[in-house]
Amino acid sequence: AQRVTQPEKLLSVFKGAPVELKCNYSYSGSPELFWYVQYSRQRLQLLLRHISRESIKGFTADLNKGETSFHLKKPFAQEEDSAMYYCALRAAGNKLTFGGGTRVLVKP
């Protein structure tokens, strides 16, 4: 069975400070990992996916198969980054499961 774990429920950082959201997964096959974000009163939307290896809104994430992790990082947090962040794993058969989410609060 697949599982996604986000150990931090809340991350509070000051504007301009680095932020790292942890995501660990367990899956016996070859996973596809994503980060989704939900801003206040908005739909969940894709932030980035590991296969594209891109940087969106200054965020990056690297898939570490040895550590089964896909941590999300941003070197300088902005107030508009305050949101709920979810790590997700797509397994065979298009089954997509999410972690418990991390709320990020960026203080001025």
Add this chain to the structure above:
Amino acid sequence: NAGVTQTPKFQVLKTGQSMTLQCAQDMNHNSMYWYRQDPGMGLRLIYYSASEGTTDKGEVPNGYNVSRLNKREFSLRLESAAPSQTSVYFCASMGYSPLHFGNGTRLTVT
């Protein structure tokens, strides 16, 4: 292009009542999903349909049934609602692009 449309937006049920949450997508996506979102629990997969004609259980299927009516529509049914089913429900669809979510249905069971 509406994307993923869920109805209703809000619903209050009494324990034991039944209801169906409707979801439709206009992006020609093969896969559709139902999640529930609870504080501290994140998004939990209830059921999904990888393609038209198939449905599979997710992490928390008990108390729910689904129907993939056609490629566009995927409904979620609560046969006998319980207070533990109070939650926000999200429908989503996926093709070759990433998951697209609906706006959610806030359900309260009293």
